[in-house]
Amino acid sequence: MIAAEQKISGGTATAPGVAALTDAATGGDVDRVLELLAIMDDPARRAARRPLDVAQKTMAADAPWEVRTAVAFAALGCRTTPAEAAKDLVTLWRRHRYWSGWAGRQLNAFTGRGPAWLADTGRRVAAAVPVRRPVDWRITGHDNATLYRVARELLWMAGAEPEAGDGYVLEWALSKQHREGELCLAPHVRVHRSTYQESMAQAFRTDPYTTAFLPRVFALAGFSTYLNDSEHWRAQLIALTETGEVARATLIDRCVEGLMSGGRVPEIRGFQKLLAEVDPTEDELAERAADWAGLAGRADAPTAGRALESLRRLRDAGRLDTGLLAETSYAVLSRPEKTLVRSHLKLLAEALRRTPEDAADLLPPIATAFGHTDTTVQEQAWKLVAQHLTAVGDAVRGELADALPGLTPDLRDRAAAVLGTPATATESQTPPIVVSAPLPVTVASGGAAEAVEEIAALLSARRPVPVDRERAVDGLIRAAYRDRAALAEHLVPVVRRQSWIPAGLYELLKAALGEMTVDEVPVGPRGMAGRSDHARCIPCLYEYLLEARWYEAARRLLTEPVPFLLAAPGWSNGALDAAVLVERLTEYARLGLHAGHVDLDQALLRARLPEPAARDRLAAEAAAIGTPDGVRLARWLESGGIHAGRDSGPDVEARTARPDLREGFTPDFRYAQARTALPALRDGFTPHFRHLDQILDSNWHFGTDFASPSLPEWIAVVPVFREYLADQLTNPLDHPQSLDDYLFDLPLLIETDGPAGHRLTMVFAGAIVSAGTAHRPAAVDALLQADARGELDAQWCGEVIGRWATRRGEMFDIVGVLTDLAHTGAHRPVWNILRALLPALLALPKRPRKLSGVLLLAADCAVRIGATGEVPGLSELAAVTAASQAVKQARRLRDALAAGVVATSGSVI
Numbered sequence: 001m002i003a004a005e006q007k008i009s010g011g012t013a014t015a016p017g018v019a020a021l022t023d024a025a026t027g028g029d030v031d032r033v034l035e036l037l038a039i040m041d042d043p044a045r046r047a048a049r050r051p052l053d054v055a056q057k058t059m060a061a062d063a064p065w066e067v068r069t070a071v072a073f074a075a076l077g078c079r080t081t082p083a084e085a086a087k088d089l090v091t092l093w094r095r096h097r098y099w100s101g102w103a104g105r106q107l108n109a110f111t112g113r114g115p116a117w118l119a120d121t122g123r124r125v126a127a128a129v130p131v132r133r134p135v136d137w138r139i140t141g142h143d144n145a146t147l148y149r150v151a152r153e154l155l156w157m158a159g160a161e162p163e164a165g166d167g168y169v170l171e172w173a174l175s176k177q178h179r180e181g182e183l184c185l186a187p188h189v190r191v192h193r194s195t196y197q198e199s200m201a202q203a204f205r206t207d208p209y210t211t212a213f214l215p216r217v218f219a220l221a222g223f224s225t226y227l228n229d230s231e232h233w234r235a236q237l238i239a240l241t242e243t244g245e246v247a248r249a250t251l252i253d254r255c256v257e258g259l260m261s262g263g264r265v266p267e268i269r270g271f272q273k274l275l276a277e278v279d280p281t282e283d284e285l286a287e288r289a290a291d292w293a294g295l296a297g298r299a300d301a302p303t304a305g306r307a308l309e310s311l312r313r314l315r316d317a318g319r320l321d322t323g324l325l326a327e328t329s330y331a332v333l334s335r336p337e338k339t340l341v342r343s344h345l346k347l348l349a350e351a352l353r354r355t356p357e358d359a360a361d362l363l364p365p366i367a368t369a370f371g372h373t374d375t376t377v378q379e380q381a382w383k384l385v386a387q388h389l390t391a392v393g394d395a396v397r398g399e400l401a402d403a404l405p406g407l408t409p410d411l412r413d414r415a416a417a418v419l420g421t422p423a424t425a426t427e428s429q430t431p432p433i434v435v436s437a438p439l440p441v442t443v444a445s446g447g448a449a450e451a452v453e454e455i456a457a458l459l460s461a462r463r464p465v466p467v468d469r470e471r472a473v474d475g476l477i478r479a480a481y482r483d484r485a486a487l488a489e490h491l492v493p494v495v496r497r498q499s500w501i502p503a504g505l506y507e508l509l510k511a512a513l514g515e516m517t518v519d520e521v522p523v524g525p526r527g528m529a530g531r532s533d534h535a536r537c538i539p540c541l542y543e544y545l546l547e548a549r550w551y552e553a554a555r556r557l558l559t560e561p562v563p564f565l566l567a568a569p570g571w572s573n574g575a576l577d578a579a580v581l582v583e584r585l586t587e588y589a590r591l592g593l594h595a596g597h598v599d600l601d602q603a604l605l606r607a608r609l610p611e612p613a614a615r616d617r618l619a620a621e622a623a624a625i626g627t628p629d630g631v632r633l634a635r636w637l638e639s640g641g642i643h644a645g646r647d648s649g650p651d652v653e654a655r656t657a658r659p660d661l662r663e664g665f666t667p668d669f670r671y672a673q674a675r676t677a678l679p680a681l682r683d684g685f686t687p688h689f690r691h692l693d694q695i696l697d698s699n700w701h702f703g704t705d706f707a708s709p710s711l712p713e714w715i716a717v718v719p720v721f722r723e724y725l726a727d728q729l730t731n732p733l734d735h736p737q738s739l740d741d742y743l744f745d746l747p748l749l750i751e752t753d754g755p756a757g758h759r760l761t762m763v764f765a766g767a768i769v770s771a772g773t774a775h776r777p778a779a780v781d782a783l784l785q786a787d788a789r790g791e792l793d794a795q796w797c798g799e800v801i802g803r804w805a806t807r808r809g810e811m812f813d814i815v816g817v818l819t820d821l822a823h824t825g826a827h828r829p830v831w832n833i834l835r836a837l838l839p840a841l842l843a844l845p846k847r848p849r850k851l852s853g854v855l856l857l858a859a860d861c862a863v864r865i866g867a868t869g870e871v872p873g874l875s876e877l878a879a880v881t882a883a884s885q886a887v888k889q890a891r892r893l894r895d896a897l898a899a900g901v902v903a904t905s906g907s908v909i
Helices: 014-026 030-038 042-058 065-077 082-095 105-110 115-128 143-158 166-175 200-206 210-218 223-229 231-243 248-261 265-278 282-287 289-298 301-316 322-332 338-354 356-371 375-387 394-406 409-419 448-460 466-482 484-496 505-513 531-536 538-559 578-591 597-606 612-624 628-638 652-656 669-674 711-717 722-729 746-751 758-770 776-788 794-808 815-823 827-842 851-865 874-878 885-899
Strands: none
Touching: 014 030, 014 042, 014 065, 030 065, 030 105, 042 065, 065 082, 065 105, 082 115, 082 143, 105 115, 105 143, 115 143, 115 166, 143 166, 166 210, 200 210, 200 231, 210 223, 210 248, 223 231, 223 265, 231 248, 231 265, 248 265, 248 282, 248 289, 265 301, 282 289, 282 301, 289 301, 289 322, 301 322, 301 338, 322 338, 322 356, 338 356, 338 375, 356 375, 356 394, 375 409, 375 851, 394 409, 409 851, 409 885, 448 466, 448 484, 466 484, 466 505, 466 538, 466 711, 484 505, 505 538, 538 597, 538 711, 578 597, 578 612, 578 628, 597 628, 597 711, 612 628, 711 722, 711 746, 722 746, 722 758, 746 758, 746 776, 758 776, 758 794, 758 815, 776 815, 794 827, 815 827, 815 851, 827 851, 827 874, 851 885, 874 885
């Protein structure tokens, strides 16, 4: 045995020393390993690396923990360069990262190393500390903290300054809050006193790296979010400013920089809260006046509001430069937020009241608000300008006159009369509405490789596009017809990777691989009758019909393969040209094949019917095919297709005359007429598709684990009859149906073929009353498209919303969608909707809280299009002796209708 005090060098003692180290390591004697490493020089350590590496590689998976630890420590101690040692330490950390007890003793393997070597190793490990996710910052004992302590211990052993990365800096900062004894990993170096009883601020004060590291923490992604959630952190940072460890200017500047950068709401709030708690003094505000001005013009609304308060404080103290205020006003008054603009106009009014001589500098920026979308803001701005006109010269008056076209026509005429200039208007910049239409789609090529690619994309998609799903399955059928073996070769690995495949598609893929017989493929999906009434749920019915088609395709693939599917769409909404269907049936007849019943059902429902003359020609061509399928298509074309014999359905009277309806409800005749059934499906269609010949429900399984609604999927079933589609999305009773799951794709419904009637307009009404902020763009787009096509019945739309409001007893929140629609320039359709709606709102027993917003919008639209006429109940409200906004706007609307103001600005659609 080698004595502990004998130095093991690269001479004659190398072999015995290496053997002794290897034996101690494989024997699990950690203490002996550390003793031997302490007396070995670098040549001896290098000589021991190979046998130790072999021992690590040949170690059994179930080797005792002591053996694995001893071998790892021995291998670590034999690393002779800082790069190798740091790499091994990081590897050990990753291997044992979820057990904090691994770190500490292994640093004894570096006993005898020089300070430079230890410092280099420590800095490398410090650079490897990752930045933990912001959601993990509150976690005590995080595994990143363990690697941080290893790096910190090495640097302490070397007596070196850290040159750390972001991960090290973050763990350094968090260690001041996660005070769990601040465990020292190498007790033999020195005993580090626990900070468990210390305050976090005291921990920062006693740390020599606070000045260098703490400012860097502010720049870390997620730190402001952490500040938002941690009141304790904010309090401790402010405590550091009180004793001088952190300058107040540093905190304020960091907060301003963070607010300037923007970000998610929690990130912004963190800086807002810290800045509010720092509570800058008047001098500190004045030093950063330009920063507050920048935030007021560019930051998010809450931040801009606080910046305006800072500017107000400076203005009240007489420390805000007029030039800076004027420059800021251009940016703030151009913002869309009404509250911010009105608040800033009040600030400007106070400034002009104190120093009227500044009117020449401040009135031109105030005129920026003439172009604001809110009429009350325009009026407030004009009143402020009018009060100080006598203090400005002709040059400023000219600037104000140039801004008049942004005002509404009635206010513009009043302002022009005061200024003594003619009322002129600028040309509308509203772009013309481009009427959208479905796009043609190409059929699958039939190649095996391409078919498998599309099937793989279909299986990996969370919610496939219906047309893409159809193309993928059609491509699979085409490829299987051409070369089943080649298809199976490409398809096997794709199917093997899937843990779950939808019913129907699973059988189809197994049939393509030859792994399923026809007897194992169900004839059709399970029946939909019974509990939960799936047959009336649109999402469930879509999946049911899809399964029926896939089962049929799988059985045909095993018995009588076909070269393609008849129902494969030719347009992006799922539609299929009738001429293409005739061609496909002709090819089937040439090959001696008959159409799948379910496949042909879906193809007929997707067939776009041409004009009567072309329809008769196609019917004759279909009959000439000479097969029952061709005859069926010919009869379908001659009878008018899906529109043939449509009526209100057998259960309309039963549904509109239910005894449990509230007393006093009288069904409107147009409601019953709009209830749309499909009598054409009663002759020759399979029981699967005859489920469509009833009144369905768009949200029957809302809030359950059943299939979620999808408007593109619903359109793909019957893409040539949008009134029927709209009929199932609306409610025949006295309240709007929830359309949240369908609103995002509402413009697709407008692109669908078929006549537009009352039910489609009811969908628009439902979108107006229920669209939230996220769905407003889609609702506005749909309304614009419908109006451009001449398919928006604005009168009926307003009456429906009024009917709902009357039954509900209060007004729906309709201002958001209609205001956005008006901002596009569509003032006429908005006015037509409001003109039909207002009588019902004005007749409500209790005046609606948001009635003033509706009247404001109605007045804006009326004056822009020069509307005339009377609105029942408007004169009575306008005659009320009150100063509320509702009464003011009622008077404005009454006067505009009486005068018949002809708009010369804006766009009339």
